[in-house]
Amino acid sequence: MTNYETVVGLEVHMQINTKSKVFCECSTQFGAEPNANTCVICTSQPGAIPILNKKAVEAIVKTGIALDFNINKQCTFARKQYFYPDIPKNYQITQSEPPLCSDGKLTISVGGKEKVVNITRIHLEEDAGKLVHEIGSRKLDYSLLDLNRASVGLMELVTEPELSSPEEVLGFLTELKDIVEYLDTSKCSMEEGKMRCDVNVSIRPVGQKELGARVEIKNMNSISSIRDAITYEVERQKEVLESNGKLVQETRLWEAEEGVTKSMRSKEEALDYRYFPEPDLVPFDLPDSFIEELRKQIPELPKARKARFIKDYGLSEYDADYLTSTRLVADYYEGALNYSKDKDKKVLAKPLSNWISTELSAKLNAAKVCISESPVSSQNLTKLISLVLNGTISGKIAKTVFEEMYVKSSDPETIVKEKGLSQISDESAITKMCEESIAESPKAVAEFRSGKERAVAAIIGLIMKKSKGQANPQIVNRILLEKLKSIKKSCQR
Ligand code: ADP
Ligand code: MG
Ligand code: ZN
Numbered sequence: 001m002t003n004y005e006t007v008v009g010l011e012v013h014m015q016i017n018t019k020s021k022v023f024c025e026c027s028t029q030f031g032a033e034p035n036a037n038t039c040v041i042c043t044s045q046p047g048a049i050p051i052l053n054k055k056a057v058e059a060i061v062k063t064g065i066a067l068d069f070n071i072n073k074q075c076t077f078a079r080k081q082y083f084y085p086d087i088p089k090n091y092q093i094t095q096s097e098p099p100l101c102s103d104g105k106l107t108i109s110v111g112g113k114e115k116v117v118n119i120t121r122i123h124l125e126e127d128a129g130k131l132v133h134e135i136g137s138r139k140l141d142y143s144l145l146d147l148n149r150a151s152v153g154l155m156e157l158v159t160e161p162e163l164s165s166p167e168e169v170l171g172f173l174t175e176l177k178d179i180v181e182y183l184d185t186s187k188c189s190m191e192e193g194k195m196r197c198d199v200n201v202s203i204r205p206v207g208q209k210e211l212g213a214r215v216e217i218k219n220m221n222s223i224s225s226i227r228d229a230i231t232y233e234v235e236r237q238k239e240v241l242e243s244n245g246k247l248v249q250e251t252r253l254w255e256a257e258e259g260v261t262k263s264m265r266s267k268e269e270a271l272d273y274r275y276f277p278e279p280d281l282v283p284f285d286l287p288d289s290f291i292e293e294l295r296k297q298i299p300e301l302p303k304a305r306k307a308r309f310i311k312d313y314g315l316s317e318y319d320a321d322y323l324t325s326t327r328l329v330a331d332y333y334e335g336a337l338n339y340s341k342d343k344d345k346k347v348l349a350k351p352l353s354n355w356i357s358t359e360l361s362a363k364l365n366a367a368k369v370c371i372s373e374s375p376v377s378s379q380n381l382t383k384l385i386s387l388v389l390n391g392t393i394s395g396k397i398a399k400t401v402f403e404e405m406y407v408k409s410s411d412p413e414t415i416v417k418e419k420g421l422s423q424i425s426d427e428s429a430i431t432k433m434c435e436e437s438i439a440e441s442p443k444a445v446a447e448f449r450s451g452k453e454r455a456v457a458a459i460i461g462l463i464m465k466k467s468k469g470q471a472n473p474q475i476v477n478r479i480l481l482e483k484l485k486s487i488k489k490s491c492q493r
Contacts, residue, residue, distance in 0.1 A: 004204065007162075008169055014157070014195050015154055038147045063180060072099065073291075086128040088129075119157060121157070131146075157176070198219065313345065456481070
């Protein structure tokens with residue numbers, strides 16, 4: 001049997017994150033009432049003239065700069081003609097040659113290996129509306145048209161056919177999503193249809209230069225179906241070749257329920273889009289200053305930020321990965337650190353990371369609140385951790401204070417003062433509690449004397465209960481052990 005290798009190229013459509021659509025002033029808000037966000041332009045009324053949204057161009061140029069693209073200054077538009085009811089005007093306005101961005105690249109790492117994936121281009125186009133064939137679970141015997149999505153700006157990114165496994169494809173999409181979300185140029189949410197993919201798949205015998213005939217699987221909108229569709233398609237193509245069949249270039253659809261791809265149209269049936277220049281949008285050149293200004297706005301990207309977190313704050317790879325997973329989490333973390341003096345940052349770095357990835361994220365996830373809206377401000381979280389580090393409260397009390405901070409958005413110092421939660425570090429008070437507890441725990445003391453060191457835990461528990469959890473654990477430990485050892489000695493004598 002011949003050995004084959006998989007070749008995949010992606011066309012990724014990402015909705016551009018702008019307040020208004022690309023050729024009119026309608027809102028791009030997701031989840032609005034059907035057709036609430038429409039006007040004469042995006043419903044394609046005769047005579048309506050598109051007006052280009054500058055912010056959409058900015059988003060594409062920014063994305064291009066972050067992915068090492070050459071930015072082309074010329075901006076011209078064309079009409080791509082096709083008839084489908086989701087575009088009433090019967091054409092889509094799309095940027096024509098050259099695209100705004102050409103020859104970019106993205107480094108992915110899969111299975112511990114790095115690989116540079118070349119990206120052919122990114123260009124601007126408008127999204128289509130949406131046909132609705134069912135309401136909830138009720139199938140309709142007619143179709144409804146929702147034009148809220150019509151004319152929302154899209155950036156279409158096309159890769160070279162260089163990806164060679166489902167894992168690399170997923171690695172590419174995840175890395176791309178991370179960067180684009182950092183740039184805030186698209187929300188990239190596949191669930192909301194803000195990121196969709198056409199996946200081109202072919203195979204060829206290992207060692208062969210020429211590419212095999214490609215199958216384009218249209219409109220994929222979940223990571224798991226992309227993986228499953230590629231895996232299925234590769235197997236199908238192998239079977240065709242192994243049984244001496246011939247593969248042809250065609251467009252196929254992924255049928256998720258059956259787990260198969262089905263032919264939609266072959267190359268011969270491919271649409272002729274009859275492109276021609278869009279007469280309502282005059283070609284123009286982007287000024288150099290416009291591009292340079294955007295270059296300055298590129299934030300530190302996830303990989304660089306992660307490396308810096310490890311180097312500057314002494315975090316582990318795992319913690320740094322979590323904290324830089326989104327820009328908002330990273331901003332919160334650094335915002336919190338910046339409330340402390342430089343020399344304290346390294347001490348605070350790890351506990352702060354723990355609080356964010358456990359207590360805070362659990363609360364925020366449960367309430368579906370974004371970290372930028374956190375009721376516990378980054379400054380207050382730093383204050384809370386500092387109270388633990390300087391011994392004012394114990395780690396356990398800190399959790400109680402945190403609960404209160406989350407509900408009331410209040411500051412930890414006030415809560416500790418008002419509720420009298422400060423740690424008891426007064427040695428004579430602790431000595432008294434230790435003596436009382438020893439007297440009340442004859443069984444544990446006897447066990448300790450017979451060599452069971454672990455028996456102290458029960459006595460510590462009692463002391464903590466007496467102090468309502470406020471006794472300083474280090475001092476309790478020290479005094480209790482001194483007392484117990486002196487009992488042991490006096491008995492041995
Ligand atoms: P079209 O509009 O016809 O789909 P595009 O140029 O927009 O053409 O996209 C073609 C996509 O197909 C690119 O992502 C490219 O990498 C990919 N591709 C081209 N040839 C092959 C092939 N033989 N196998 C896999 N992918 C391919
Ligand atoms: Mg295509
Ligand atoms: Zn509109």
